[in-house]
Amino acid sequence: MGETSSVENEFDDWFIESLKIYNNIHEYQLEHPTRVIEWTSEKTICVAGYSSDKNEILELLLPLKLFTDDNQGLCAERDFKVVHGGFSDGSIHCLKHIPGTRCVVTNDGFNSNLQVWDLGGEDCDVIKRTGVLQLKSASSDKGVKIAPGLTGDPCVLHGSQISDIQLTELTSGKPLYSLGKDIPDLLSSLQFVSGSVFLACACNGDLYVGDTRNPSGLQNNPAGGREGVHWCMGVKTDLSSSDPSSCSVARLSSACQVVVSDLRDLRAPLFQAQLHVQRKTTSDDFMKVTWAPALDNCLAVSGFDGMVRIYDTASWRPELMEFQPLFIHRGHMMSDDQFDTSSAVVTTHVWHPSRPRTVLSAAVDGSVHVWDWVDKATASC
């Protein structure tokens, strides 16, 4: 127990370094790992298990310490509070919160039906399933991607292939819009950029722009990457702007490339980068790219290994070049017992909606971290 091995030294190094590179960091251990982190309010998130059997869905209240900016020192509260919890009979691969409601919609990654849940209110802490939306879809073993509608009555956009993208009203189950084009490409990400304009990214990298008011209109923009490569997307929306096209789309490939496009002109990428990443996992399941909501030009990438990488795209160029990250979160690889780089994989990450440099991330070992990194450029030496 008293011997110092190189493993312990590496952990100590990171621990000491963490004092400088993070303003704050919290590490939690869930009983079961999650591959979803979804904001359900300014201070709460939802996580859920993905084992093949019974799973829990938890709504967690973030610790008070993260919200008290003045007098932060007087608050000792560092723990998550489980404010609501429920049980799911199957796995949860995708979980989306419907804005303006206490409702979340989930899919298990295999079947083509959506579970609808009520997170519960003040007087009951149990999350209950309120319904199931049975969808017709062609391929039924890849699961369904979900995007909540941003305006109007609660509705949800969903699909497993480009061809079966549909908008369904939640309360009635009525289909409001169908894409109707016979494009069998598997869907990787789906997101609304305004009340009616949405983006669909296919697994082969093609990016489609659709409008629920105009069922026949659809633009396609290939990513131009290699064959056999899997893609996903992250969208930065400026919701305060009424122009839906003022948004940036980043597409991430399994070959660790990022292509950034502007919706106003999707013909050629604005800029792109080759990320220097040594993939530790062959699965493309957990690939994720997101934009920082409260920072300019800032991207986060995860899913290739046990790290989350932050990039500043301000210096990126239209030609493919390699760029180094602005910041790397290594916390998930630093277990208390041993330094295990091979098995740690980050399953998902999300940005805090208003705190500029606060990120939440989760990994296959059940860890969930909340970290606030220091921007070296603005930090004092």
Add this chain to the structure above:
Amino acid sequence: MPEIKVTPLGAGQDVGRSCILVSIGGKNIMLDCGMHMGFNDDRRFPDFSYITQQGRLTEFLDCVIISHFHLDHCGALPYMSEMVGYDGPIYMTHPTKAICPILLEDFRKITVDKKGETNFFTSQMIKDCMKKVVPLNLHQTVQVDDELEIKAYYAGHVLGAAMVQIKVGSESVVYTGDYNMTPDRHLGAAWIDKCRPDILISESTYATTIRDSKRCRERDFLKKVHETVERGGKVLIPVFALGRAQELCILLETFWERMNMKAPIYFSTGLTEKANHYYKLFITWTNQKIRKTFVQRNMFEFKHIKAFDRSYADNPGPMVVFATPGMLHAGQSLQIFKKWAGNEKNMIIMPGYCVQGTIGHKILNGQKKLEMENRQTVIEIERCEPGCCHLSLEVKLQVEYMSFSAHADAKGIMQLIRMAEPRNMLLVHGEAKKMEFLKDKIEQEFTINCFMPANGETTTVITNPSVPVDISLNLLKREMALGGPLPDPKKPRTMHGTLIMKDNSLRLVSPEQALKELGLNEHQLRFTCRVQLQDPHSDPDTLSRIYTHLKSVLKGYTIQHLPDGTVMVESIVIKVSSSAEEPNTKVLLLSWSYQDEDLGSFLSTLLKKGLPSGLSSM
């Protein structure tokens, strides 16, 4: 039905104190006797009127058990034993017994001397109360009386904290007090064997939380200390001598070494003496398993930590000082605080809870201006001229509240249940509607009931005690000889024997042995019955016809036609006779022993119906 009753004392939803009453097997036990730190009046004491409206508690309680030295678990003990009145045994571990009176006295001083309260226990009462204490060792069964026994288990959390098993006959309850399932630098994790209590009682205060890791708390502490020292400031850490101070010292020492830090770290001498005492206590109390997780060192072999001298507080430059008391209510830590409070480069880190009325409590509530006495005695500050006997202190230094205390969270509760395998779970101090998910989770995963009584509410749990009985070897052999599957808990097997209850023992023996032991003779009962039937055959032919008839009806039974002119069905004897005057009126004589009563009465009913006509005689 046998039952166990559990009542958490208190009212409504308040969670400030622990005091739980358990009734088991005719015994009454009080678990913990805490003070509610949020109240200044009688509401801070538990409401003992539940036990008895007036008078002493001695005859109503068989024992009192205290889990650890925190005031919300033992703060009301002297009040209960000396002011309400209780003379029976009070059980607690050795370290708890050593530390409790110190904390109680500190607390008494603050409440009475500083705040001028009157309805409070005295120093003498604390001493008298501690005289009633019977110390416990870990894993040692203690007989409270003939029927009640208790055993302490290691709980982690703080030095001396224990989980307690209470057993009467085959019924038992385990109370966890405060515990934690993740080891830290100076304490191991809680441990209990698969004792399968009827009820496991636990706090639910942290049951719905997910704890931030220990290393993040430590990181925050180190970061704050480092930042202060780097800017030339001084860090004051008020600590209680016998607790977390050692852990924080080990942490700082490692960090100083690693970072090659030059600023001095001091440990006040008052702490040193007490800490050595603490070290001895700790080592003698813990067993081998726990000692291994504790850093094996003499408390003061630190390279970078030196003994403090009062004069150092005025030295220029950065430094870190650990000083007592922990709540800044008196002594050295308060002296140092007065000197350093005015400089915003400095920092004070409060590692624990501060009682109302102390300076610690005030600054943790954000108070920036403090009125402080210059002299020892308490003065009515409002009536004085400013500056005459007290001074106003501006609090400009950075105040940090850090919680290092280890509590089990949701995951920890599940782990403990897995370890102990209780038949029922009971969570106190929680709002039932805010814990329905946890209740569902426990009930589903372990298929046990989970109770969540409100304070003042009694939960009754029906138990299913197993009664152990000794079985004689002969009887066991006889049963085994019968063959068939071996009995197991899911498939019990019925057997016959005689139960002898003598003194306190229960024995199962064969009937013959029982008769022998009791000096009784066995009586054999035999029944006879006469059945008349008309049959135009000779007596022997009738008998044969009966034999044939019975053989066709009673398949699977042993039926014999014996040469002595009888038919036997198992052990039942059938004879036929008739009178010379009426040769066709046959009289059947049936005779059977008590064991064959059922078959016998079946046969008599059957034969009363007569013989079927189609029968041929052999």
